[in-house]
Amino acid sequence: MNDKCCTNQKNVNLVLTGLPSEDDIVDISEIFKLLGDPSRMRIVSALRIKELCVGDLAAIMEISQSGVSHQLRLLKKNRIVKTRRDGKLIYYSIDDSHINSIIDVALSHIHE
Amino acid sequence: MNDKCCTNQKNVNLVLTGLPSEDDIVDISEIFKLLGDPSRMRIVSALRIKELCVGDLAAIMEISQSGVSHQLRLLKKNRIVKTRRDGKLIYYSIDDSHINSIIDVALSHIHE
DNA sequence: TCTTCATATGAACACATGCTCATATGTTCA
DNA sequence: TGAACATATGAGCATGTGTTCATATGAAGA
Numbered sequence: 248m249n250d251k252c253c254t255n256q257k258n259v260n261l262v263l264t265g266l267p268s269e270d271d272i273v274d275i276s277e278i279f280k281l282l283g284d285p286s287r288m289r290i291v292s293a294l295r296i297k298e299l300c301v302g303d304l305a306a307i308m309e310i311s312q313s314g315v316s317h318q319l320r321l322l323k324k325n326r327i328v329k330t331r332r333d334g335k336l337i338y339y340s341i342d343d344s345h346i347n348s349i350i351d352v353a354l355s356h357i358h359e
Numbered sequence: 360m361n362d363k364c365c366t367n368q369k370n371v372n373l374v375l376t377g378l379p380s381e382d383d384i385v386d387i388s389e390i391f392k393l394l395g396d397p398s399r400m401r402i403v404s405a406l407r408i409k410e411l412c413v414g415d416l417a418a419i420m421e422i423s424q425s426g427v428s429h430q431l432r433l434l435k436k437n438r439i440v441k442t443r444r445d446g447k448l449i450y451y452s453i454d455d456s457h458i459n460s461i462i463d464v465a466l467s468h469i470h471e
Numbered sequence: 472t473c474t475t476c477a478t479a480t481g482a483a484c485a486c487a488t489g490c491t492c493a494t495a496t497g498t499t500c501a
Numbered sequence: 502t503g504a505a506c507a508t509a510t511g512a513g514c515a516t517g518t519g520t521t522c523a524t525a526t527g528a529a530g531a
Contacts, residue, residue, distance in 0.1 A: 252414030252424065252477060253448055259418045265408045266419075267466070272400050274469045275462070280395030286489075288388040289378070296377045301508055302364030306371045307378075312364065314490055316509055335498055335507050336365055345468035349461055350387070354379070356457035357386045364507060398519075413478055426520055428479055447477050447528055 281325055282349070286310055287318050290339075294328060295347060298340035393437055394461070398422055399430050406440060407459060410452035 267275070281287055286308060293299060293307050301319065305312040319339055322328045329342040341347060379387070393399055398420060405411060405419050413431065417424040431451055434440045441454040453459060 252417065253412055254414050254418045255412075258409060258411060258415050262405045262408050262411065262415075262419055266401070266404055271466070271469065272404065273397055275465050276395050276397045276400040278395075278465055278468065279391045279400070283388050283390075283392030283395040284489075285385055285388045288384050288391070292378055292384065293374045296374050297370060299370060299374065300365050300367075302366050303370050303374075305364070306366045307374055310489085311491060312508075313492075313510085317489080320509075332498090335505095337508065343468060345464055348464045349468070352457055352460045352464065353387050353390055354383070356390065356455060356461070357383065396519075414476095422519085423521060424478075425480085425522075429519080432479075444528090447475095449478065 277325060278327070281321060281327055282346075284318075286314070287322060290315065290318060290322065291327065291341070291346070291350070294339055294341050295350065298331070298338045300336040300338050302336075304339070389437060390439070393433060393439060394458075396430075398426070399434060402427065402430060402434065403439065403453070403458070403462070406451055406453050407462065410443070410450045412448040412450050414448075416451070 266272070282291065289308055290304055293304060299307075301312060301315055304319075305315045308315055319328065323330065323339075323342075326342050327346055328339045331338045331340070378384070394403065401420055402416055405416060411419075413424060413427055416431075417427045420427055431440060435442065435451075435454075438454050439458055440451045443450045443452070
């Protein structure tokens with residue numbers, strides 16, 4: 248509850264003017280939030296290996312077909328995955344190579 | 360509720376053997392989850408510009424000092440930020456250059 | 472030591488999120 | 502067209518999560 252804390256106004260201003268826009272902050276954290284769930288990460292990791300239809304993904308995962316579909320919807324809305332129809336099947340795959348890069352770097356991060 | 364869906368067992372097995380370990384999946388999604396909140400992303404974005412003490416961060420953000428401290432705790436526990444004490448002040452900064460790389464790639468992703 | 476200041480912690484609450492069940496949509500093939 | 506199958510959607514529920522308030526901790530200086 249102390250408002251008179253150390254605040255160095257120069258630093259604060261410097262940072263405030265250098266920060267990404269609020270829109271960018273929101274957009275970028277949205278991407279990370281999507282990757283920040285084990286189920287979705289498992290989906291994305293699977294699609295990094297091979298394009299897959301929903302049924303195959305459900306077989307790979309530990310959640311229901313419905314659950315997979317709900318998550319794929321989110322991932323697709325944010326352009327993390329894209330779809331291709333082949334008859335009755337809908338194949339999902341990674342939409343953008345940036346996503347692969349991000350995950351590659353994160354993998355090397357956790358492996359220190 | 361259809362268990363007899365398209366499942367192509369060859370693809371499923373191929374992907375299952377290629378997936379990262381469950382531990383890796385959990386660890387990596389943990390990192391992304393931390394970056395996947397606008398407040399924490401704002402904190403991390405600020406620290407990318409300059410090391411800052413808690414009070415300065417609270418002045419930059421739209422949440423209380425307590426809120427900032429809680430989030431910093433999470434970020435520190437997962438080695439996204441590190442601390443340095445200087446008298447009464449505790450300066451926070453980005454712990455690992457991988458974090459900067461991940462955010463750089465994500466920024467170029469959202470800017471297409 | 473006592474006060475002051477910066478930071479950390481715990482409890483509590485409102486809200487978001489991921490899952491399943493049931494069902495709808497939409498495509499293929501007879 | 503109608504049956505069969507793959508996928509999508511909506512409701513509902515249990516669990517997580519981000520925030521604030523109040524307070525504790527701990528370092529610096531009188």
